[in-house]
Amino acid sequence: METDLHEESDGSTPRTNDLSLRRVAPDESGEGLPYAPINWPNPGDIWRWRVGKRVSGSGHYLDRYIYLPKSLCNGGPANPTPRVKHGFASKLAVERYLQTSFPGSDLGAFFASFSWKIPAEMSLLANGAVKLKHVPAGPPIAPCVEIEDSDFESDVLRCKARNKLCISLLEKAENSPLAFMECDICCNEAKFCRECCCILCSKHVNFSCGGYDYIRCEAMTGEAAICGHAAHIDCALRCYMAGTVGGSIALDSEYYCRRCDARTDLVPHVKRLLHTCESLDSRDNIEKILNIGICMLHSSEKTSAKELLKRIEVVVAKLKYGTSLEDIWKQEGNLSAMPTDVCHHESTAMEITSYQEAPNGKTSSDLMSASFDYRSESQRLAEEVDQVLHALKNSQESEFKMAEEKLLAQKNYICNLYQQLEKEKSDLARRTSTNPDALLNIVLSRVKQIKREITNLKEMEAIASGFGKTPRAALKKHFNLEVEE
Incomplete structure (x- = not known):
């Protein structure tokens, strides 16, 4: 039997398995152990849990939810993305929250402190699983x-x-x-x-x-x-829940649902958008929709996505060139007649594709008639990439300098507060004032002030993941940066 609740480092929590875990009724909820952590991240913090109705063949609930303790439900660095009831419906969602809000925390120790799997009552296991409760007929x-x-x-x-x-x-x-x-x-x-x-x-x-x-x-x-x-x-x-995303999520022209953790292939969705555009008579609407499709398919390694992206880019180039709406959907066209600044990349891609698809090593007439110098093209691409990299380096250096100044200033401010607190505590201990109650209030107020500033510092430290992954509220509050939604 798999062990869900492990022994803590001090040995105070006994090792528990499924046989000793209390079985739970459908829709039941509770607090703390054995199904939610306690004293994390601070002493006295108690997480809550709840289950749904569906049960797997192994006897554990398929739908289990975990909720933040009250101390983490008010936003701030520990809850940069407030959610309804501050709950999580999947283990992956909890891991992502902990990595964002508590970078460097030991995820293994966190999940080992309680049982993620919750066993159902024996009466629910007659057929190995409980069916999902259906919504009544009619609108949902x-x-x-x-x-x-x-x-x-x-x-x-x-x-x-x-x-x-x-x-x-x-x-x-x-x-x-x-x-x-x-x-x-x-x-x-x-x-x-x-x-x-x-x-x-x-x-x-x-x-x-x-x-x-x-x-x-x-x-x-x-x-x-x-x-x-x-x-x-x-x-x-x-x-970063759609398109092509690297890292642990690893999406390739896919959409990742935050609610059920399922992945959806975006290629069929973009095909439907393309079909919708063919019936529209507004050039602006067509271009806006196609640009969204380009964002979803960009950098994909799928052959189907690359082919669809190539076709969309050609259509967009025709729109910019002023081609009539009736002609932009024709897949065969002479793009070499368009201005270079409008469809340079598209025409080059079509020439290369035409060469690759020519049978028996023979090139098509379009390719033979097109002028293409790979040396000048390579030089132009190299200069373009160098310019982008140079601009990126400059922007990153300026962002680093800003973050360094803000973080060091906040650190120095907190250190000064600590020095003031030490002096005030010393005065209180020596009873140098005729009003010791006033001194005590000053000390308590200073402690609260230090806690607030430490909280602000923790919010600012989220910048370690990069400005793009830092919550907008933190950027605006601590770095005076406005990020468009």
């Missing part, structure tokens, strides 16, 4: 809408986000055979509607033009149930 009431007293009389459902353009109000299509997964994290928020709100920013998504600016997670989370949470494409790209 539980996760998306609320019913007021007057609504029972008029039978009108109102969007929780009060969005008059919510798709649940505008469309009366046939009921989907798939229900939404049960969710009491974001969907319990008073003004959050899963149908029309972004899970990352909670603002409304745009249903126009085929819903180009958002993606909805349709990953199966149980029998006949999907996740159903939506996110703005732009929000997902900014949060």
